[in-house]
Amino acid sequence: MAAPRFSILTPVYNTPAGVLEKMLASVETQDYGSWELCLYDDASTEPHVREILAAAAARDARIRVEFAERNSGIVGASNGALAMAGGEFIALLDHDDLLHPDALGHVSAAIDGAPDVDYLYTDEDKITASGQHRDPFFKPDWSPERMRTQMYTCHLSVLRRSVVEEVGGFDPEFEGSQDWDLVLKVTERARRVIHVPRILYHWRMLETSAAAGGEAVKPYAFEAGKRAVQAHCDRTGLQAEVERDPIDPGILHLQPRLKSEPLVSIVIPTAGQRRDVRFEEVVLVVHCVRSILEDSSYENLEIVVVYGEATPPEVLEELREIGGERLRLVPYEGKFNFSAKINLGAVRSRGEHLLLLNDDIEVRTEDWIERMVMYSEQEGVGAVGGKLLWGDGRLQHVGVAFDAGRPGHYHRGFAEDYKGYSNYTLIARNCLAVTGACLMTRRSVFDQLGGLSMSFPVNFNDVDYCLKAYKEGLRIVYDPDLIMYHFESSSRDPEVKEWELNLLQDRWLAMTMNDPFGNPALTHGLPRISSYVSWVKRRPGPLWKRQRRRFEPTR
Amino acid sequence: MSEQSSSISPARQGAGSVEFGRYYYRHDCGIPYERNEHWLGFFGAMADAIVRDLRPSTVLDAGCAKGFLVEALRNRGVEAWGIDVSEEAISEVHESVREYCQVGSLTEPLPRRYDLVVCVEVLEHIPAAEANAAIANICAAGDRILLSTTPDDFSEATHLNVQPPELWSAAIAQNGLLRDTEHDVSYVTPWAALYTRSEEPLAEAVRRYDRSWWRLRRETDQLRDSLLSAHSRLAELEDQPGESRPELQAEVDRLNEEVLKLRDLLIGKDAELGVAKGKLAMYEDGRERLENVKRRFGKVPGFGMLLHLFLRLVGRG
Numbered sequence: 052m053a054a055p056r057f058s059i060l061t062p063v064y065n066t067p068a069g070v071l072e073k074m075l076a077s078v079e080t081q082d083y084g085s086w087e088l089c090l091y092d093d094a095s096t097e098p099h100v101r102e103i104l105a106a107a108a109a110r111d112a113r114i115r116v117e118f119a120e121r122n123s124g125i126v127g128a129s130n131g132a133l134a135m136a137g138g139e140f141i142a143l144l145d146h147d148d149l150l151h152p153d154a155l156g157h158v159s160a161a162i163d164g165a166p167d168v169d170y171l172y173t174d175e176d177k178i179t180a181s182g183q184h185r186d187p188f189f190k191p192d193w194s195p196e197r198m199r200t201q202m203y204t205c206h207l208s209v210l211r212r213s214v215v216e217e218v219g220g221f222d223p224e225f226e227g228s229q230d231w232d233l234v235l236k237v238t239e240r241a242r243r244v245i246h247v248p249r250i251l252y253h254w255r256m257l258e259t260s261a262a263a264g265g266e267a268v269k270p271y272a273f274e275a276g277k278r279a280v281q282a283h284c285d286r287t288g289l290q291a292e293v294e295r296d297p298i299d300p301g302i303l304h305l306q307p308r309l310k311s312e313p314l315v316s317i318v319i320p321t322a323g324q325r326r327d328v329r330f331e332e333v334v335l336v337v338h339c340v341r342s343i344l345e346d347s348s349y350e351n352l353e354i355v356v357v358y359g360e361a362t363p364p365e366v367l368e369e370l371r372e373i374g375g376e377r378l379r380l381v382p383y384e385g386k387f388n389f390s391a392k393i394n395l396g397a398v399r400s401r402g403e404h405l406l407l408l409n410d411d412i413e414v415r416t417e418d419w420i421e422r423m424v425m426y427s428e429q430e431g432v433g434a435v436g437g438k439l440l441w442g443d444g445r446l447q448h449v450g451v452a453f454d455a456g457r458p459g460h461y462h463r464g465f466a467e468d469y470k471g472y473s474n475y476t477l478i479a480r481n482c483l484a485v486t487g488a489c490l491m492t493r494r495s496v497f498d499q500l501g502g503l504s505m506s507f508p509v510n511f512n513d514v515d516y517c518l519k520a521y522k523e524g525l526r527i528v529y530d531p532d533l534i535m536y537h538f539e540s541s542s543r544d545p546e547v548k549e550w551e552l553n554l555l556q557d558r559w560l561a562m563t564m565n566d567p568f569g570n571p572a573l574t575h576g577l578p579r580i581s582s583y584v585s586w587v588k589r590r591p592g593p594l595w596k597r598q599r600r601r602f603e604p605t606r
Numbered sequence: 607m608s609e610q611s612s613s614i615s616p617a618r619q620g621a622g623s624v625e626f627g628r629y630y631y632r633h634d635c636g637i638p639y640e641r642n643e644h645w646l647g648f649f650g651a652m653a654d655a656i657v658r659d660l661r662p663s664t665v666l667d668a669g670c671a672k673g674f675l676v677e678a679l680r681n682r683g684v685e686a687w688g689i690d691v692s693e694e695a696i697s698e699v700h701e702s703v704r705e706y707c708q709v710g711s712l713t714e715p716l717p718r719r720y721d722l723v724v725c726v727e728v729l730e731h732i733p734a735a736e737a738n739a740a741i742a743n744i745c746a747a748g749d750r751i752l753l754s755t756t757p758d759d760f761s762e763a764t765h766l767n768v769q770p771p772e773l774w775s776a777a778i779a780q781n782g783l784l785r786d787t788e789h790d791v792s793y794v795t796p797w798a799a800l801y802t803r804s805e806e807p808l809a810e811a812v813r814r815y816d817r818s819w820w821r822l823r824r825e826t827d828q829l830r831d832s833l834l835s836a837h838s839r840l841a842e843l844e845d846q847p848g849e850s851r852p853e854l855q856a857e858v859d860r861l862n863e864e865v866l867k868l869r870d871l872l873i874g875k876d877a878e879l880g881v882a883k884g885k886l887a888m889y890e891d892g893r894e895r896l897e898n899v900k901r902r903f904g905k906v907p908g909f910g911m912l913l914h915l916f917l918r919l920v921g922r923g
Contacts (some may be wrong), residue, residue: 395863398862498866500870500873501867501868501869501870501871502866504870504874505870506871506874519873522873523875557878558881558886561880561881595616
């Protein structure tokens with residue numbers, strides 16, 4: 052394929068001279084040559100801007116400048132720059148930020164590998180006024196669910212120009228969050244989205260730019276972001292209302308607004324065990340069913356309890372008393388096999404959605420089923436899970452992630468309000484797997500995937516199920532606002548046999564070796580120390596020290 | 607197959623050879639009526655049945671068309687002749703029986719008598735005014751007649767005289783032949799019938815007809831009864847919800863579980879195969895690189911021993 056041409060869109064308005072010069076230089080020193088810089092001066096009042104831009108256009112034919120007669124705001128200026136663009140792809144560069152010299156090279160290499168890509172984004176960091184690099188942001192691969200609660204792709208964004216024009220360019224209705232809106236619209240129809248896991252963009256923190264953070268700088272921008280996501284939900288049929296986080300202005304929350312309630316079958320396998328819950332011994336399954344019936348707002352549900360032979364008859368009697376019409380008891384005979392119990396419960400139930408639940412769960416979020424149904428109704432979603440806490444309120448589960456093929460629960464045992472890296476626990480995310488202790492899936496998906504695997508009688512059947520779904524192109528969703536208590540014994544790890552892990556890796560190592568929703572620079576959800584070193588090494592030195600190098604993409 | 611008349615208007619007679627010309631045989635007989643496996647097989651089977659059940663020594667195929675039945679009977683040692691109004695058809699008769707087939711009309715008296723006269727799908731092509739003459743001629747030519755003529759195919763252009771079976775039976779009875787109720791000749795067509803010259807008294811004929819009528823009537827009654835009971839059983843099954851047939855529901859559940867298990871097995875094995883292939887490619891790659899190193903440095907003295915020791919050390923020797 053011929054090397055694609057990039058049109059870099061940069062609206063300019065009253066940029067400090069030094070900052071503007073550096074921005075221009077960072078483009079001019081790109082190792083990849085096929086670009087054009089579309090500068091649209093939004094009627095700057097500072098005289099030096101016009102001089103610098105005119106000089107730049109004079110020294111390089113690829114730099115094109117247009118001067119507006121009157122100020123039209125960021126959306127108008129962006130659309131002005133878009134109108135100048137002639138390349139196959141557009142890249143968004145703000146007037147005070149810097150591109151890494153390899154940026155376009157790496158992006159074009161990624162396009163080479165996938166000619167049908169419509170949107171690409173890279174990792175980024177921030178740069179202070181004095182040129183120090185801060186806050187590297189190592190991002191996950193394309194996560195549509197995350198995009199609804201956090202504008203995480205941000206910089207550098209590269210979009211196919213034909214698609215941008217199809218959706219009508221930058222929308223003035225979302226002034227301040229026009230890029231979020233644009234990316235949402237483009238990805239709704241994108242054939243493929245690619246993440247380039249390298250820091251190729253440096254976002255400058257000036258007092259007047261959003262990178263410095265805080266609502267005080269651009270309050271209207273955050274409100275516009277909320278409206279953009281709401282419009283996206285309405286377009287894609289996600290039955291949700293978007294709300295802003297009361298503390299962090301960069302985070303949104305989706306509240307379910309279901310138009311109808313499809314039948315949900317909750318499948319609970321049990322052996323009728325007793326355990327201490329908050330210093331009081333209870334029969335777990337009775338406690339669980341009572342909690343579901345008392346604390347859930349969802350009406351249209353049936354509870355299928357699959358009980359083992361050891362279950363005492365008085366427990367079943369008590370369940371019948373509590374559950375009444377909505378309860379179905381299914382006896383399970385034979386050797387213990389968690390998957391077999393779940394599959395048996397699933398074939399005996401009739402709901403459109405299946406909710407797999409352990410018997411040591413207690414409901415905390417009232418609308419938990421609505422939340423799961425909201426996601427599960429989406430065509431592309433295979434499984435939904437939430438945030439699980441131990442009885443003492445510490446984190447037990449925030450989605451399963453993989454480190455070199457080994458599944459793990461990140462941030463296990465941390466305090467409930469621990470945010471994790473880049474608000475990991477606070478935003479909706481896609482991940483490779485969620486725990487089967489509380490997992491919703493559509494029945495059609497369950498049937499298609501063959502249910503939980505009998506090859507995993509005790510551990511990893513939930514992880515295996517999610518990986519099967521992921522392999523079929525379905526997404527796994529973690530919802531941070533769905534919070535449940537999980538009275539898993541926190542004093543010891545569940546006993547994992549070596550062969551179980553081996554079998555899991557024999558099946559899925561190709562997918563889990565490099566977790567697509569992690570980042571090569573992260574380990575256990577946090578940046579590894581060596582990644583700081585390589586990140587520092589990779590960033591460009593002072594401009595006068597830099598030499599032109601031939602670009603060679605490295606793997 | 608074919609037929610026509612001689613005593614109708616000249617225009618109509620002229621059309622005779624056109625009506626049963628190439629177009630008719632190609633398009634109006636279902637499968638094109640020509641020398642092919644289907645028609646040879648059909649007439650071969652008919653000839654077998656005729657020889658087996660009726661044992662005639664001489665046969666006339668009245669309306670023989672291209673003479674396939676004559677040919678098949680001759681091959682089975684029966685003296686068979688054929689007659690047909692269509693010159694086109696007679697001209698295509700196989701040479702082995704050409705001398706036994708000739709052009710002629712059934713409305714003319716036939717030259718001699720035969721043990722059996724076969725007349726298959728012919729009478730419906732003869733105009734009603736001439737049908738009685740043709741039947742009289744056929745009946746005069748033999749004591750047994752195997753007759754088949756469609757009772758309900760009105761749509762074909764050359765079917766001038768489609769009548770229900772009882773009318774044909776009545777017309778033939780006028781010539782002294784009655785239906786042979788003992789012989790089943792449905793190997794020709796469902797409506798085919800065998801007529802035999804009979805001197806039997808009226809009472810005997812009635813007894814014979816009544817016997818077969820009664821048998822059919824009983825058969826119909828019993829079939830209707832069993833159909834009705836099957837219907838009501840079906841309705842019963844449909845009305846019952848799944849839960850009220852626990853043994854059936856349990857079986858369905860068990861099978862559903864089995865299906866889940868098999869699907870999972872398939873997906874799992876597929877994934878394992880993918881990973882195994884990936885590993886294999888990786889090992890191949892490593893082996894290739896090792897070979898390259900050996901090739902490049904193999905000639906250096908002592909290198910082989912060093913490499914060997916190194917590989918032993920890392921456990922790959």
